[in-house]
Amino acid sequence: MPKIGVLALQGDVREHVHMLEEAGAQAIAVRRPAELDAVEGLVIPGGESTTIWKLAEIFDLLEPLRMRIKDGMPAYGSCAGMIMLADRIQDGIEGQQTIGGIDMVVRRNAFGRQVDSFESDLSFAGADVHAVFIRAPWVESVGSEVEVLATAPPGDRIVAVRQGPLLATSFHPELTGDTRVHEYFVNMVREL
């Protein structure tokens, strides 16, 4: 059973732990570098990317996270987690840093304010899924190594991408009871 961490600094950690277990993984909350060392893959949950970034610095996790990603650890970022995996961001707060890894530009809060949160049916890597967006980012542009896995209205915005062992979605599959996105990620970890 693959051992997969959920970065547990802030955000909907418990929901991801539950979905990973449903998808056939052993799930572990990661708050310290030693816990990060012990996992084969990592989920970065939704929440608030500015807070996750600041807490990652305070907990001395930002550099270890960058090193693991550079070494090829599979990671899946949802919403704020997508922002954390982006090499470049737009509409971040001053000085906001990411872990990086995916060659893309992600625009924070792109779909609008909290009241503009919405749900949409879309196709994710060939599967029909119901996607929940909460103050979600979208992907403005991707590099040539990045595969687009899903787009959403308005305007067919890019909302799911994969670059090698890294996966990111603007939406929150952990809130739907549909485990297929987590299964997709668990399979990515198994393949490595």
Ligand SMILES: NC(=O)CC[C@H](N)C(=O)O
């Ligand atoms: N649901 C979410 O993760 C929202 C992301 C949040 N708007 C951010 O910038 O981090």
